[in-house]
Amino acid sequence: MSKLWRPVRHAAERLGIDRRAFLAAGATAGVGAAALVLGGCNSRGPRSAEKLLAASERWNERVERALFRHTAMNVAPTGARAAGTAFPSYFVADEVPVWDEQESGVWRLEIGGLVRRPAKLTLDELKALPRTDLRLEHFCVEGWSAVSVRTGVLLSELARRADVMPDARFVDFESFDDGYHESWDLESALHPQTLVVYGQDGRLLEPAYGAPARVYSPVKLGYKNTKYLTRIMFLPSANGGYWSDQGYEWYAGV
């Protein structure tokens, strides 16, 4: 029998305390402490764990960034049916946000921040740029997925035209949906499947799905993909986001 197997003389015995009484007291104290920790928490778990969870989120972001490859692609399963109108649509305003030309003038997509050639593109100007169609499987934070064909312009194409400066590390996607926005790491924004989308399933984007244009990439969970796009800002630092500020992961890579 290995030496490791032999129980050492218990510390309590050396102190002249009965070993069983010591263990029983220890077990009671342990259960009591656990009850205190769990009792002091709301249904979200112990409050003391929040720091630990924040540290874990930072660690996970490092892992996700290390895993990230521009060559990793989303391919919708060939047998999968396009969701069509079964595709859920989310927005945060009270009703479907619609761009009002009477009130706000012609819709334009502003590209700014750390770029040498800022731009303000109308929908027609956007549609005149090289077009990309991708059949993709979408992943929602809730756990569902859905297939659709997305039509738009590669974000990397827009970035190239805007001549992004080297100190830009993040991109913020802003909208007219009640201040909704989400900021991304630049790498994910430049992934070859990240698009500014104006068409879905062969038709122009409908109001429920983010008309006139929205950002879309399968490398991010749904909530990172801002609909009702108004502005794309290249930034030196991250700028949070609508859901990330409320506690959802900021990186949210897929």
Next chain:
Amino acid sequence: MKRETPRHHFVVRVTHWVNALALAIMVGSGLRIFNAYPAFARKGETFCCYPFEGHTIPAWLTFGGWLAGARHWHFAAMWVLVANGLVYLGFIYLHGEWRDLVPRRGLFRDVWEMVKFYVARRKDHPRQGKHNALQRLVYFSMPLFGALAVVSGLAIWKPVQLAPLTVLLGGYVWARYWHFVAMSILVALSLGHVFMVFAVDPYALRAIITGGYDESKSPEERNARPFVNLRAKKEAPP
């Protein structure tokens, strides 16, 4: 008078309890995440193999409070579960305990004999070493289903960056299903395990805490089946 002999090494005892805690957090938070979309069908499709599509899990079985909270717990505890599992597997490999767990020839015949004994179709407890055949089968398959849970979990965490893995499991929808199936099996085996501890061998509870076990009180010695011969007979005074 001391009759106890060492049964579970310190490392085995610590990893056992860390695993129990990590698994509980993973299951609770996982069910909370599942409740955000308690179904498997891709939008616009139907799913063949889950009879409770759309029905949420009772809230008291979930952990994490809300979707984001549960995800944070899930993605934190997963590291504990995996690291702890690797320590356990590495230890039992290097230290030799794996010999008590790997299937032996005639395992299923021995399992059948144990089942017969438990349902009183056989009078005497089958001979065994450290564990009976049923225990060996369960303790050996736990890490296998654990591995399935981890692999399918990776596949649904990163269906784009780890796309080949997701494809290997049949795509996102099926990977999510395998993740759920693996979890269900782990939960069933764990509940069975806890039930048997209290119904057949409560002395094992001491062994997994302090490490010591009195072989003269083993289920084989007591001829114990669930709730039968639960306590060892008092020894005659010397």
